[in-house]
Amino acid sequence: MNLLVAQAQQIEAPEIHYGAIAPVLIVLGAACISVLLEALLPKHQRWAVQLVLSLLTLVGATGALILYAVSERPEQGVATLAGTVAVDSPSLFLWATLLVLAFGSVLLIADRSVEPGGAFVAQAAIRPGTIQDRAQATKTGMQTEVFPLTLFALGGMMTFVASNDLLTMFIALEVMSLPLYLLCGLARRRRLLSQEAAVKYFLLGAFASAFFLYGVALLYGYAGSVKLSSIAAAAAGTDRSDTLLFAGFGLLVVGLLFKAAVGPFHAWTPDVYQGAPTPVTAFMAACTKVAAFGGILRVITVAFENTQWEWRGVLYGVAVVSMVIGAVLGLTQTDVKRMIAYSSVAHAGFLLIGSIALVPDGEGVSATMFYLLAYGFTTIAAFGIVSLVRNSDGEATHLSQWAGLAKRSPIVAGVFTFLLLALAGIPLTSGFIGKFVVFSAAIEAGLTPLVVIALVASAVAAFFYLRVIVLMYFSDPAPDGPTVSVPGAFTTIAITLGAVVTLVLGLWPTFVLDWAGTGTFLS
Amino acid sequence: MLDPYLPLVLMFALAGAFALFSVTAAPYIGPRRYNKAKLDAYECGIEPSPQPVVGGGRMPVAYYLTAMLFILFDIEMVFLYPFAVAADKLGLFGLVEIVLFVATVGFAYIYVWRRGGLDWN
Amino acid sequence: MSWVLIALLVVPLVGALVVAFLRKDDKKAKLVALAFSLVELVLAVLLWTAYDPGGSRLQLETKVDWIPAFGVQLAFGIDGIALVMIAVIALLIPLVIGAGWTEKLPAGRSQGGYLALILVQESVTVAVFAATDVFLFYVLFEVMLIPMYFLIGGYGGARRQYAAVKFFLYSFLGGLIMLASAIGAYAMASDELGKGTFDWATLVTVVRDADPTTQTWLFLGFFLAFAIKAPLVPFHTWLPDAAAEAPIGVTVIVVGILDKVGTFGMLRYLLPMFPEASKNLAPYILVLAVAGVLYGSLLATGQRDMKRFLAYVSIAHFGFIALGIFAFTSQAGVGSVSYMLNHSISTGMLILVIGMVIARGGSSQISDYGGMSKVAPLLAGMLLISGLTTLSLPGTNSFVSEFLVLIGSFPTQPVATILATVGMVLAALYVLWLYQRMMTGPLRGDALVAAAAGPGAVGDPEKKTAIGDLTKREIAVLAPLVVIVLALGFYPQPVLDVITPTVGATLTEVGVTDPVSVQEGK
Amino acid sequence: MTKYFAAEIGDTAKVLADDPIWLVLIKVVGIFAFLVVMTLFMINWERKVVARMQHRPGPNRVGPNGWLQSLADGLKLAFKEDIRPVLADKWVFFLAPVISCIPAFLAFSVIPLAGEVNMFGEQTALQLVDLPVGVLVVLACSSLGVYGIVLSGWASGSPYPLLGALRSAAQVISYEIAMGLSIVAVIMFTGSMSTGDIVGAQAHTVLGFAPAWFGLLLFPSFAIYVVSMVGETNRAPFDLPEAESELVGGFHTEYSSLKFALFFLAEYVNMVTVSALATTLFLGGYHAPWSGEFMNTGWWGLLWFIIKTLAFLFLFIWLRGTLPRLRYDQFMKLGWKVLVPTSLVWIMAVAVIRTGAIQQLSTAQRLIALGVVVGLVLLVSFLLPDKKVQDTKGVPLAGSGFPVPPLDLAVPKSAPKRKVKVANLPKETAAVTTGKEAE
Amino acid sequence: MTPTYYLLLSALLFSIGAVGVLVRRNAIVVFMCVELMLNAVNLTLVTFARINGSLDGQVMAFFVMVVAAAEVVVGLAIIMSIFRTRRSASVDDSSLLKY
Structure with missing residues (x-):
């Protein structure tokens, strides 16, 4: 402790660029306020107020972001809060992506038209299957804590993608994960499934963060600091033991890959995607992926670019495994949410290709970020559609129940088809442009064989998307099949947003591509 | 110059030795006249309600809540x-x-x- | 006049939109769709007049920036080959619509949806032939699959789902591999020029000088896509399924038009972009081509299902086309291109006629028919004509093409040519045998026997009235084809005039000189 | 190590640093003996004082005036039968008293009993160790002691001890928060967590006459500490874990003989320790109430220290003699809803005042800072009226199905666990399978 | 005492925790194993702080403790909920979600 005193004498108040980090501050501040509101408002007002607050927050944060980006942003970006947070072009891009995706997710989360009372349970503390539980199934309230939880998770994600040292990254990782663990367990229907998903996600997530942390510790031992730039600098010198560096890198990356649901570290993904309430699944699938890959990109680019020849082969293999697992296991799925989960594993493989394509002028980074944006919107809309197809037990997610959906609801089937085609990467959708930019970056980085494998994997993956389309259009509907709910305004907006962005980015990606490519990481 | 923590270790050793001696010696010093009633769980004389093998099974949730709050404030x-x-x-x-x-x-x-987490009923 | 090309792309789309809103009223939908397809035909004629055979390599070009970050443009333009293909599309679509006028769609499907998809397909296919940007070409190449996927999967026969998915996946995989090659070419261009581009003309100049290994890999990427599309032999298995399960009109489009994208791609992309690799790999491709000719012919002979029969016939013909392309003589090249056109016309006609047969008999099994010429002599005649042009009887359009391919290939590839000639013999065999089994001999098949016995003889009135000779509508559909078959058989010059300069230019790009100087057009 | 702390080492620590090992041993034994004697004394004293308050004589048979009564009780305990219930977890049951006992002694190691003295020719301080984290050692030990309690209850395999242990654990950890927070203000003024430094910081007088004891300067902290120290040690009126009338004997119901004696010992040692810590933190430790040399150096310190500590111990007895036991909910409410928020607000206020004093802030800055704190106080006081919002729409959370002794005293035939399984499982399985079938 | 021993010890603890997570079936035990892993990391951090002569590692250990505490709170809440429902904390019993 006394040593701390000694060092405290050198402590100076770090300079804080409030303008730069305003979006994060707004989100986290609003999350705190949201908790207060939750405490103080009477029950019947909470939903409306929380929703308005959340949406205003997202709009406000986006506004602050735009304001900063157009007015005072320095070309290179700034490192603020004693260099722990880097606000550079990729940060801003990813922040904007996260905010907009979160907007869609919040709309899905808030929706109460599809399922009376919303997708969330009224009181999570009640044990499933008891009398009280049956009583609450008829009630229309929902656990409005989901709003602050979502905002906290979002705040964590935003910090995660901008964190310039590994400790900040770890804290951000937890801030984003812990609310998600809880959110997973709050489904109104099939609560056992939902709780189980939460437990699995939590245990595996905690396991993975322990790995991440051990990696941080080893890198700290190696470099004497956890700043990404210090690690890069230390790795440039050759007098230290590489064991620490690579053991640290390996463990760190395992933690990150887990969050990103990549390859062999994907075990939680299908279970959690299936068990979690669908709006949360959408939020996770879109935003967590953005955050995790944002982090991976930054770590790889800033801290480990110099040593890429040592680790590249490993991640190369991981990407292959991820694509193969996603594509092949996706074929065997009979549940639409699990199927999208495996698809996300395959997509994680594609994204990893972009992440390890360290092209000198940063095309790999911008390509991956574009892919993230495109994928996020498509996924949110897809889960929005999934939440519409219901029978008396809640969502009808088994594929056989989707048979002949096009006859019942041609519009829903049409939009879903479009989204599936986007996931498959068919041209004129954002999914294609995303794949295209990632693969071109990879080819320029000399990863051609990987790209070829990826192409084959996407062809295989296309098969299971097609299977759903076949089911919806060419099969006869089951006699007691699900109905398609008429979505309320929120879900409609969310789905429309996702689908329109998917289309627009497929046709005119230039604006976003340019924006993604404006700058590189601050190092 | 001794390690500043050495006295603590000595204290630990002394207290530990004393305590261990006490618990170990207790059965040998005292009388040993056991019967079934003595070895049953004590419930004011009535026949004890069946218990799980060890540890009494589950605890009321309120205690977990207190434990969580403690952790947060301790931190x-x-x-x-x-x-x-x-x-x-x-x-x-x-x-x-x-x-x-x-x-x-x-x-x-x-x-x-406000959510009643601090109320005890 | 470049607006004509754009109009060709836009008109069917507008038509599709209009038709899609007429799902309630089948009759109106059919009329509107036919009207739009006829407008398209008129536009195609205008395009033909606007094209100058002696002019530049690409004509009527339009370029708009699409994704500047990657140098991608919405670039359209035509050469002689594209012109011919666009023309044949515009010709076939109205006929397809006319032929399918009374066709019954699967339960719950409307004519509006079906025709809208056909019109979308028409637009996209025209665009594929007109695209002069490699990226755009790839995009359209894949997009082309989507309406076709729904056409097969939604309106086809019993195993339509299987066929649709198989069709889609084959082509999609091929396309993806092509994409990898395209990106490779792009990367090369951005190395060379400092800024990446997908412009075809620019890419050709960059890529053609690449080192042989790179060129070979890039070539293989493109080739796989085209080989699947065209179907060359080991990559062909999707075609029989697709052809057999698709409704007749769609079979015409698949076999008559879509497949040509493959051979078109070989001419437009493989040869000019990768001349060295083309030459080095030509022997292997020729093996595939000849194998296709023989294999297709043999299996066609053995088929019992008429639609599968058509598919194998096409596979054989694509063998010929590929042979002509990779023989590297202008005669063979011109022959191939004209074969692409003539194959569309003659096979299209054959399919339409067989469709009419199936519409009457309700079965696509050859064994369900026999002695049909007694009941429907006109139909039998049409089958004979279309069969004869399929087997390239002199005097029909196909003869000119096949002859050009064979004499053009012989000087460079004598062995392959001789083997391919065996295919011609087999063609005569399977076509005539088909005719013999179905049209001559004793009456076979319930419907036919019933029809011959006169009205009211058998209980099923619906089938009975369906059997009969060609209606006026059907005659109107087939008549133009008969005219064209005969006209091109005797006077192919207008088509050859358009094709020859382009083929010549292509061969120049490859850097081959003809062993025998047969510069017809020049 | 040397290099590490040399620069910042406190005065007392410096003196202690060159203690020879024999001196350390003497001190260890001395402190141990001191604590045991204090325990024996306390038990007797308590009985006598309480008896006096209740107008009865109290123990007066064994030894002079009954002062050896507790020693006799202790010896008697040793010769009692040692029982271990069949359902108990053998090793944990065995170790729990040890776990509870060791930290109790350990915590006292950092308490300064007196300043510099001369022992057998060695110049030393009357303190075992002076660590830079001394206060934390005390807190850590009291936290560790909880394990002994919880494990004893858990390992007994009996419902009363379990409930007693839970209550006791909940109680100790609840009041530990308040206790820990009350110390923060002291540390803020001292700038050190070493107990020696803290005592040293209270050596002077303020305003010419009053001792600069933090108990006066930081009275709210002191008050909170005193309340929470009583709660922390499970003493009346906060002796809920052992509430005889409710829980028989609480966590140590199943313990007998010397094992029981160890719990007893630990409890009284803890009392002495928290009293001694209160003395150290708030009453100037071993310093006399006046400054200067007179009766304020060397061994005199021990006198002052013991007097002050005994004063606190008397407080314990006094409370026990006069106050009735709180209800559990009242007790928890006091801890969580009064002590903790008050502490937090007080700490913030202290922080603002101190920072203001040190930074020589402008008036405006001080006002803003004060405004923030006042705002926080207002927020807490306005927003937190303990108005029970009746959630009429909510679903009652009753019927938990936990194993509590049946009200009608009827002994169930089969184990409740199995019964529950039979009764509820089919329903749940049904719920699960319908979910499954739907997929 | 060489700091390397501490590193080895922490690596060992970390491995024990990791193996525990993989082989144990009770959710709470698994969870405790995770906590063990986190604490092993703390030991590593503090050791490296000593070796590097900077306080960063110790400060990081603080943060890790906070995070571990937050994890405990969230994790216990989740595990409790399923525990109350199923009357078992065995991971194997949670088998609704399978391939």
Whole structure:
């Protein structure tokens, strides 16, 4: 402790660029306020107020972001809060992506038209299957804590993608994960499934963060600091033991890959995607992926670019495994949410290709970020559609129940088809442009064989998307099949947003591509 | 120059030896006249209600809640102590930081309070 | 006049939109769709007049920036080959619509949806032939699959789902591999020029000088896509399924038009972009081509299902086309291109006629028919004509093409040519045998026997009235084809005039000189 | 190590640093003996004082005036039968008293009993160790002691001990928060967590006459500490874990003989320790109430220290003699809803005042800072009226199905666990399978 | 005492925790194993702080403790909920979600 005193004498108040980090501050501040509101408002007002607050927050944060980006942003970006947070072009891009995706997710989360009372349970503390539980199934309230939880998770994600040292990254990782663990367990229907998903996600997530942390510790031992730039600098010198560096890198990356649901570290993904309430699944699938890959990109680019020849082969293999697992296991799925989960594993493989394509002028980074944006919107809309197809037990997610959906609801089937085609990467959708930019970056980085494998994997993956389309259009509907709910305004907006962005980015990606490519990481 | 922690170790050893001696010696010193009633769980004389093999099974949730609250506030303290030691040197910046920190915890505290997390029934 | 090309792309789309809103009223939908397809035909004629055979390599070009970050443009333009293909599309679509006038769609499907998809397909296919940007070409190449996927999967026969998915996946995989090659070419261009581009003309100049290994890999990427599309032999298995399960009109489009994208791609992309690799790999491709000719012919002979029969016939013909392309003589090249056109016309006609047969008999099994010429002599005549042009009887359009391919290939590839000639013999065999089994001999098949016995003889009135000779509508559909078959059989010059300069230019790009100087057009 | 702390080492620590090992051993034994004697004394004293308060004589048979009564009780305990219930977890049951006992002694190691003295020719301080984290050692030990309690209850395999242990654990950890927070203000003024430094910081006088004891300067902290120290040690009126009338004997119901004696010992040692810590933190430790040399150096310190500590111990007895036991909910409410928030607000206020004093802030800055704190106080006081919002729409959370002794005293035939399984499982399985079938 | 021993010890603890997570079936035990892993990391951090002569590692250990505490709170809440429902904390019993 006394040593701390000694060092405290050198402590100076770090300079804080409030303008730069305003979006994060707004989100986290609003999350705190949201908790207060939750405490103080009477029950019947909470939903409306929380929703308005959340949406205003997202709009406000986006506004602050735009304001900063157009007015005072320095070309290179700034490192603020004693260099722990880097606000550079990729940060801003990813922040904007996260905010907009979160907007869609919040709309899905808030929706109460599809399922009376919303997708969330009224009181999570009640044990499933008891009398009280049956009583609450008829009630229309929902656990409005989901709003602050979502905002906290979002705040964590935003910090995660901008964190310039590994400790900040770890804290951000937890801030984003812990609310998600809880959110997973709050489904109104099939609560056992939902709780189980939460437990699995939590245990595996905690396991993975322990790995991440051990990696941080080893890198700290190696470099004497956890700043990404210090690690890069230390790795440039050759007098230290590489064991620490690579053991640290390996463990760190395992933690990150887990969050990103990549390859062999994907075990939680299908279970959690299936068990979690669908709006949360959408939020996770879109935003967590953005955050995790944002982090991976930054770590790889800033801290480990110099040593890429040592680790590249490993991640190369991981990407292959991820694509193969996603594509092949996706074929065997009979549940639409699990199927999208495996698809996300395959997509994680594609994204990893972009992440390890360290092209000198940063095309790999911008390509991956574009892919993230495109994928996020498509996924949110897809889960929005999934939440519409219901029978008396809640969502009808088994594929056989989707048979002949096009006859019942041609519009829903049409939009879903479009989204599936986007996931498959068919041209004129954002999914294609995303794949295209990632693969071109990879080819320029000399990863051609990987790209070829990826192409084959996407062809295989296309098969299971097609299977759903076949089911919806060419099969006869089951006699007691699900109905398609008429979505309320929120879900409609969310789905429309996702689908329109998917289309627009497929046709005119230039604006976003340019924006993604404006700058590189601050190092 | 001794390690500053050595006296603590010695104290530990002495107290530990004393305690261990006591618990080990107890069965040998005292009489041993056991019967079934003595070895049953004590429930004021009535026949004991069946218990799980070890540990009495589950505990009321309220205790878990208290445990969680404790952890949170204990952690808050973990941060308050270094601040307290260095408060004078940290100056205004430290003050602002700690006020924000306490305020954040305070929000959670208010939430728990209003939601009845601190009520015991 | 470049607006004509754009109009060709836009008109069917507008038509599709209009038709899609007429799902309630089948009759109106059919009329509107036919009207739009006829407008398209008129536009195609205008395009033909606007094209100058002696002019530049690409004509009527339009370029708009699409994704500047990657140098991608919405670039359209035509050469002689594209012109011919666009023309044949515009010709076939109205006929397809006319032929399918009374066709019954699967339960719950409307004519509006079906025709809208056909019109979308028409637009996209025209665009594929007109695209002069490699990226755009790839995009359209894949997009082309989507309406076709729904056409097969939604309106086809019993195993339509299987066929649709198989069709889609084959082509999609091929396309993806092509994409990898395209990106490779792009990367090369951005190395060379400092800024990446997908412009075809620019890419050709960059890529053609690449080192042989790179060129070979890039070539293989493109080739796989085209080989699947065209179907060359080991990559062909999707075609029989697709052809057999698709409704007749769609079979015409798949076999008559879509497949040509493959051979078109070989001419437009493989040869000019990768001349060295083309030459080095030509022997292997020729093996595939000849194998296709023989294999297709043999299996066609053995088929019992008429639609599968058509598929194998096409596979054989694509063998010929590929042979002509990779023989590297202008005669063979011209022959191939004209074969692409004539194959569309003659096979299209054959399919339409067989469709009419199936519409009457309700079965696509050859064994369900026999002695049909007694009941429907006109139909039998049409089958004979279309069969004869399929087997390239002199005097029909196909003869000119096949002859050009064979004499053009012989000087460079004598062995392959001789083997391919065996295919001609087999063609005569399977076509005539088909005719013999179905049209001559004793009456076979319930419906036919019933129809011959006169009205009211058998209980099923619906089938009975369906059997009969060609209606006026059907005659109107087939008549133009008969005219064209005969006209091109005797006077192919207008088509050859358009094709020859382009083929010549292509061969120049490859850097081959003809062993025998047969510069007809020049 | 040397290099590490040399620069910051406190005065007392410096003196202690060159203690020879024999001196350390003497001190260890001395402190141990001191604590045991204090325990024996306390038990007797308590009985006598309480008896006096209740107008009865109290123990007066064994030894002079009954002062050896507790020693006799202790010896008697040793010769009692040692029982271990069949359902108990053998090793944990065995170790729990040890776990509870060791930290109790350990915590006292950092308490300064007196300043510099001369022992057998060695110049030393009357303190075992002076660590830079001394206060934390005390807190850590009191936290560790909880394990002994929880494990004893858990391992007994009996419902009363379990409930007693839970209550006790909940109580100790609840009041530990308040206790820990009350110390923060002291540390803020001292700038050190070493107990020696803290005592040293209270050596002077203020305003010419009053001792600069933090108990006066930081009275709210002191008050909170005193309340929470009583709660922390499970003493009346906060002796809920052992509430005889409710829980028989609480966590140590199943313990007998010397094992029981160890719990007893630990409890009284803890009382002495928290009293001693209160003395150290708030009453100037071993310093006399006046400054200067007179009766304020060397061994005199021990006198002052013991007097002050005994004063606190008397407070314990006094409370026990006069106050009735709180209800559990009242007790928890006091801890969580009064002590903790008051502490937090007080700490913030202290921080603002101190920072203001040190930084020589402008008036405006001080006002803003004060405004923030006042705002926080207002927020807490306005937003937190303990108005029970009746959630009429909510679903009652009753019928938990936990194993509590049946009200009608009827002994169930089969184990409740199995019964529950039979009764509820089919329903749940049904719920699960319908979910499954739907997929 | 060489700091390397501490590193080895922490690596060992970390491995024990990791193996525990993989082989144990009770959710709470698994969870405790995770906590063990986190604490092993703390030991590593503090050791490296000693080796590097900077305080960063110790400060990081603080943060890790906070995070571990937050994890405990969230994790216990989740595990409790399923525990109350199923009357078992065995991971194997949670088998609704399978391939």
